[in-house]
Amino acid sequence: MSDHLAAGYDLVVFDLDGVVYLIDEPIDGAPEAIGRLRAARTPVAYATNNASRRAADVAGALTRMGVPAEPAEVLTSAGAAAALLAEKLPQGSPVLVVGADALRAEVRDAGLVPVEKSEDEPAAVVQGYGPEVGWRVLAEAALAVRAGALWVATNTDRTLPSPRGPLPGNGSLVAVLRTALDRDPDLVVGKPEPALFTTAAAQSRASHPLVVGDRLDTDIQGAVTAGMDSLLVLTGVSTPADLLAAAPERRPTFVAADLAGLFRPADELRVPLEAGESGGWTVTRDPGTTTLSGAGDPVTALRLLCAATWNGVPLPALRAGSPEARDLFRAWGR
Missing domain, CATH: 3.30.300.290 (GMP Synthetase; Chain A, domain 3)
Incomplete structure (x- = not known):
């Protein structure tokens, strides 16, 4: 038997917001925990639904926080969405981007042309979190989707964790269009879809990965869908009360207060505990x-x-x- 939880896995895939950091501040103990994994030569990856930064930017931000990371270790919903659109659309197709510059850059690097207006006749609308997203671009997106554009959301997280409490996330902005259009997006790319996790495992050639997240409805459900073990940490969005009420598809394998749980015996974290x-x-x-x-x-x-x-x-x-x-x-x- 492994002496601690992380030792039983050949890859640890971390969510970021609410697990490693809150906005741009590292969560207490997170840099030390990830440093300990690296010292043990345990491969790590980072899978984030936040589409406002590119992989290189995320890796740089992590490194400045004391969590050395390489761009190749970071998988973002922005990159995944752009890759999906590149598979579905001819090269050079116009795509209306609702989100941050990072999403726009990913679309451009995928061989597509970012546009801003429905008059540009976009073949698709891709929607990701961006702090500057406002009514004007949402209105253009609504017009484009009504005209027949494919509507792809990078994720539907209702909130983002922050030191001040949960803030509106991309799911809240998706809800604006959902209300206006009276329909759901055609595709949602990020968690709880399993693609970010399965891609991370494939890149590392891992056969037994562990997913670490703070959200039952994205991180944990995505891990369950991917057939992977998961650890819920209570440093972000989901609360103990949420865990008590979790549906079967949102139940983690383990639960811990924070990332220090990676170095406790697995049997001290497994959930549920039937002993009474x-x-x-x-x-x-x-x-x-x-x-x-x-x-x-x-x-x-x-x-x-x-x-x-x-x-x-x-x-x-x-x-x-x-x-x-x-x-x-x-x-x-x-």
């Missing part, structure tokens, strides 16, 4: 209620409670049987 008692916590089930008592590591309590909620116990039926459990529920927003 562990690490100072006890879960008892009575007709109509499930009670958490005792004290200890919050992640252990979460794993124990997932065994209940994932087997049909509704969240309102959870009860606190000790002051520590009551404090924990309050911290989880229950």
